[in-house]
């Protein structure tokens with residue numbers, strides 16, 4: 082029996098009403114994709130503070146206002162910015178953030194002066210955006226239009242796609258008008274399998290026979306995900322491979338592998354244009370949708386160029402970079418020099434766009450986090466005020482889309498930090514849209530622009546739940562991601578739109594034991610007796626029951642909950658057992674799948690380096706990105 086997922090609107094959670102277990106509250110942890118980094122947060126007073134064990138009380142900027150309600154403290158603790166110690170010795174020795182000047186020193190009159198160290202910092206123009214800012218213009222990145230055709234990773238990726246084209250693209254092939262790239266952050270193959278079973282079981286099926294929406298796409302390949310300096314990758318380096326065609330180091334965004342982490346002075350020589358920047362320059366429309374902060378590594382790699390993924394706002398820049406006016410990721414989003422910048426941006430991360438001291442529009446006990454006094458949401462609007470909508474809630478999004486005419490640019494920031502997990506959105510009655518709703522909204526705005534477009538949609542919190550050793554939320558977020566893809570497939574036409582669904586990397590998630598067919602995927606292992614019945618619950622060598630799902634490392638190793646009298650492994654907050662005790666479960670270096678359909682998808686086959694996906698998209702678009710084509714033909718492979 083073959084079942085297909087179909088959009089179900091606001092999906093209900095069969096176990097959403099289950100009592101939260103205080104012992105394992107998955108909502109009370111924070112996450113970091115580069116798990117080896119030391120977690121430090123700048124306190125409101127500027128001191129660096131090791132967060133281990135002190136999460137709920139010190140999570141500025143998102144809980145910087147004292148007296149936050151318990152729920153919001155939990156929410157903020159679930160998703161603080163992942164601030165880390167700068168890794169270069171010089172940067173590590175810098176004074177605390179608050180002792181540095183809050184505003185960049187370059188004034189309007191100094192825009193023609195050379196910046197301290199980087200020719201990548203160009204003079205800002207006094208335009209609408211500057212008019213919306215209380216501060217003088219600050220230096221901006223100047224991203225080259227040309228693809229890095231001499232980069233060895235770029236050349237190898239282009240050569241692989243040239244070979245695939247010779248072998249598999251017939252003379253009558255169509256080009257793609259639009260591109261829809263879905264990225265399930267941390268969605269390895271085991272996650273897909275387990276989520277498929279959970280989705281089927283939520284429909285009353287045994288589960289194994291079910292298919293998620295993207296599993297119906299006709300093409301399939303494997304991507305090798307390692308970073309140039311890391312056997313097991315992080316999301317910054319992997320997404321840079323997808324969006325720029327070059328592999329790079331872990332933690333780096335929009336820069337080639339020659340850049341050193343944290344070395345902001347040297348970015349000029351390493352800037353690589355993204356697909357989205359090339360599309361903007363060529364007159365296409367562009368959009369980014371995510372459930373994380375829109376400045377988090379995966380969405381940031383669509384538009385930003387920065388040597389440290391954690392520099393999401395100016396408060397997290399090293400003091401010397403901030404003093405020189407080096408643009409943080411949020412600023413790079415609204416200051417994009419390519420075309421008119423991203424046209425649709427939907428996700429979380431509001432605090433990173435609002436000045437410190439400005440009350441959050443939805444949560445009065447929270448406030449903005451920027452030190453430079455700028456309200457970047459006004460600057461986004463100022464690029465085209467008449468056609469731009471800026472919204473904070475699901476209801477605000479509905480109103481904006483109902484307007485006549487509909488907006489042609491849209492910024493939706495639905496939470497101060499990451500958006501809620503789907504299960505918590507429903508439990509806590511948050512006025513946040515589903516990923517499917519955001520995806521439909523983005524497609525509607527892009528359609529209203531009547532130009533070809535490229536859209537990235539990220540299921541961003543699959544990864545976060547895995548880091549917390551919490552399979553329920555990881556699988557539930559994967560189903561949300563599948564629902565968004567199902568919605569999109571109803572809206573778009575595979576005759577003119579290339580759809581690619583992939584993951585940036587895997588996790589140490591495993592599915593094992595010998596559970597019988599239809600056994601609850603989140604449950605204890607119960608084996609078949611081989612005669613149509615079940616054996617007694619399986620136990621390990623120590624006599625304890627065990628679940629089908631487990632992790633090779635993570636928080637589930639410290640206090641494994643295996644007493645069936647007191648433990649329900651299907652509770653949304655249950656943490657699966659793990660082998661190696663780590664505060665945060667890590668990524669895995671396993672290959673991830675690439676699912677594809679539409680024009681150009683015939684090139685998605687075999688086992689390829691992850692950056693080949695970029696070249697497949699370029700090839701599918703043909704001449705559409707012509708203004709940014711390399712000036713020289715790509716050299717043949719060595």
Ligand SMILES: [Zn+2]
Nearest residue numbers: 113114267544
């Ligand atoms: Zn991660």
